[in-house]
Amino acid sequence: MAKKAAPRTATSGRTARHRQEARRPAGNARFIILTGLSGSGKSQAIRALEDLGYFCVDNMPTTLIPTLVRLSRRAGSEISRIAVTADVRERAFLSQFPKVFRKLRRTGSVRPMLIFLEATHEALVRRFSESRRPHPLAHGRSVSEGIREERQRLAGIRGMADAIVDTSNMTVHELRRFFQRLSRGQTPKPGLVLTLLSFGFKHGLPVDADLVFDVRCLPNPHFVPSLRPRTGRDRSVIRYMERDEGTREFIRRLIEYLRYLIPLYVQEGKSYLTIAVGCTGGRHRSVMVAESLRGGLEDLSGVRLRLRHRDILLEG
DSSP: OOOOOOOOOOOSSSOSOSOEEEOSOOTTOOEEEEEESTTSSHHHHHHHHHHTTOEEESSOOGGGHHHHHHHHTSTTOOOOOEEEEOOTTSTTHHHHHHHHHHHHHHHOSOOOEEEEEEOOHHHHHHHHHHHTOOOTTTTTSOHHHHHHHHHHHTHHHHTTOSEEEEOTTOOHHHHHHHHHHHHTTOOOOOOEEEEEEEEEGGGOOOTTOSEEEEOTTSOOGGGSTTTTTSOTTSHHHHHHHHTOHHHHHHHHHHHHHHHHHHHHHHHHTOOEEEEEEEESSSSSHHHHHHHHHHHHHTTOTTEEEEEEESSTTSOO
8 A cells, every 4th residue: 555645734934834734535524533732622623523413522542443433334323424532631642543543544444534633832822821721741841841742742643644724723613614514525625814914013013923014104094183083994084095195006006916925825835824014003094904905805716814903992
């Protein structure tokens, strides 16, 4: 049997984060094994599959997985679709799972689909901090050290996966939609999630921005008393800024540049891109420009567009 190729990784200089890869069509996805990094969303994923009609077992002992498969294939069994999670919570997982999984595939009685969930280091640290749960590999060390060790020890199992899903910026609803497509026999397509983020420099740079554009060079509605309490979404502010030829030209050139640039990120395989637009306070110019960018970029192929105004409700 030919050796299975490892999943592709990003080719840019940045780490291979924000990636969501599919190595084979999902087919009917009758038997799904969820694994991956602690804190990456496996519990939410297994609940989503349960809601979709899968018989689900969380934290399944690795050596019992073949037994569950045999029981499900007995005559008269009402279990048609199964999903299990297996991970480092089980002590024998790292040593036993590769052998068990390869044997399942060799038998041919079932075609298991292995889905590996992961997230960025920063996202995992934040989730453990918010939940106050201990990391299973910390053992008296910091959460950060436990995450690094787990990522290293799971590298081989990650390489066996049929799909790798980065949940760093995924909501629970997006994760659910991912598995809905999977259950329908559709290959989940990663695409590029493009976030347009307006902000105010006086409130700090966005930590998750990939590209930052400074629009403080444009006329400022803040100095017009009737416009000061309004925002860049109000028609009066939009008209004020659109009357300025320099503003119109700035937006036109920026849209032209981004329409050239973003498809390159799509082609490279990037899953998430955050474009931040900043003015002084984050209420007028950055909001108006971000809204204009949405209108100029919403028809790009392979892109899911989001718009967020971080500081629009802050004073000044």
